[in-house]
Amino acid sequence: MKTVFERPQSLVDTSFHFCPGCHHGTIHRLVAEAIDEYKVRETTIAAASVGCSVFLYDYFDIDVVESPHGRAPAVATGIKRANPDKFVFVYQGDGDLAAIGTAEIIHAANRGENITVIFVNNTVYGMTGGQMAPTTMLGQRTTTSPYGRDFAQDGYPIRMTEMLAQLEGVGYAARVAVDSPAHLGKARKAIMKAFATQIENRGMGFVEVLCTCPTNWGMGPIEANKRIAAEMIPYFPLGVYKERTGSDFM
Amino acid sequence: MPRLTIHEDRCKACGLCVEFCPKDCLALSDKFNPQGYHPVELVNPDECTGCAICAKMCPDVVFKVEK
Amino acid sequence: MAAKTFEKGNVAIAKAAVAAGCKYYFGYPITPQSDIPEYLSGVLPGVGGQFVQAESEIAAINMLLGAGSTGKRAMTSSSSPGISLKQEGISYMAGSEIPGLIVNIQRSGPGLGGISPSQGDYFQATRGGGHGDYRILVLAPATVQEMYDLTILAFELSDKYRMPAMVLADAMLGMMKEPLEEWIPKQAEEDKSSWALSGAKGRERRKIKSLFLGDGELAEHNWKMLEHYREVEAKETRVKIEVHDDCELAVVAFGSAARIAKSAVDRLNDEGRNIGMVRPITVWPFPYKEIRELAEKDIPFLTVELNVGQMVEDVRLSVEGRSKVSFAGYPPGYLPSPDEIYEEITKLLDKKD
């Protein structure tokens, strides 16, 4: 008998604190699979961010330092510059990366920091109770957009992957989802690519993963999962936005 | 026949595996697990192909699949 | 003995960092400290190091946090407005027990203020500056040579106690040139392999963090930090005391203010007075005990600062009413001459006589 699926080794054997149906768990697993695949568990130093994923260090069997809200790309820059032989990744939510930490992510990307970024877009601030994020969809009601996000008031949802793909320092940029088996396969491949980008010294590897937050969306897990394809993907199209293959990164 | 190991204690009864199993092999049970959820169970073992779609869709890494 | 060169205070700090084996610098330009990044951007690449010009002081301090978490000797430097931006990161470094050097070449504030020398950041530096209950080591040089010596000491203490250290100087000390004798520390760098992040190879994984949500965990962490601070206070307080028997009055001043005040004190003593001088070299830990002992001998104090009254509060806390504490403050944009401080002291002596 052959094992076709099991818990990745670098994922600590414990329960996640995430709410039922929250995709953070799935995304954690995919990242752990990449750590295993590239055998970087023993050389990885990750920078955790502030949000529902702050407990990264409880779930991955790797060294982790906690960053202030939004600053993980700067923390990772410091780690990687001082330890170029280590594998360094950050895992950030959309409040963390696309609001308070925009300067840090854009400049880490622009400097071509050789790090891997997992960006989890769930259109809300999960940890603090579902307030509006820069990624909140137009019309979406949150605890701080009770009438629905209105572009005249709050602007449009921000598309980070498209923005970052423009920067020369980014070696790989993709947006993926984990709401269906087909999307999952692509998400897994993209995360692997973002790992390879760092290992092959091609600059920042960036993957945006569309994620549910059933709790703060006020939906059941199945309904929340459906929202990804119904509402998010049309505005946040999936795909590979940038992929350097050669040494055109100078 | 494929072997499905279900780590019931970890299940949060989100239903994603049930929704995506192409063979309708899974259902949420009536019992409670230590977290207070009705954990998933394999109700149609004969139909299971070991495709591992359930395992991949599960956010809580509840399954192990062998075949 | 190495030959002396004539160097700017800022350059002395940069050279000391290299001598201390610091290979990583992260910073954002601001007057009057830009000589430091300018010097290090030239030197660090040649010693296998990294110079990163960050997008902001916020990013720079977090890069320091990252490098520091891996046990690598690293630094950032800035001046007052930039140091304000670093406070978030400093608080996290303190909470996570990450070493690292922060240099503050103070300019005047509040706000954009100006680029003239100031000691207006004393409170910020000695009270932690960011949120939460914490302290950092703060060393206050008064000469170009001390800019060098205390930079090396700051690295060593920071590593030893796993807490951020600051060199607190100002525009005057940063920009002026004085003879400098460079030296290389003999002491080997602290072994950080017991806690630094290096990848979980052949050992349990490590977490460096400041979030403690477990029952009573954070209180315990705070108490542990306090105990640590008490140890630093007991072992690392440094102060230069020149006070003789029957001292009529002692001037307390640090950094540039101490230089100016010292000229006035010397002149008075040449004229036959008996004026003492107390110069805190560490302003955290502050020499409370040493000053209290002088107060117990009924010596009155005059605190001189380039601000409108900050360290004077610590002097009063040391004295606790045992003797009189006067204050002469010089807000930014204006450096007092030794003559003015001479006048200030004479006025106090006249009142007393």
Ligand SMILES: Cc1ncc(C[n+]2csc(CCOP(=O)(O)OP(=O)(O)O)c2C)c(N)n1
């Ligand atoms: C400086 C600062 N401001 C605000 C907060 C409060 N805060 C904690 S998590 C968070 C947002 C998290 O949202 P997101 O990054 O989208 O991650 P999620 O929880 O949704 O995964 C905020 C605002 C903080 N910790 N620090």
Ligand code: SF4
């Ligand atoms: S609040 Fe939202 S993002 Fe956070 S764990 Fe729950 S579902 Fe996931």
Ligand code: SF4
């Ligand atoms: S392995 Fe495939 S067929 Fe079997 S229960 Fe899981 S999803 Fe259904």
Ligand code: SF4
């Ligand atoms: S997907 Fe996982 S957590 Fe959700 S019901 Fe199935 S086994 Fe339980």
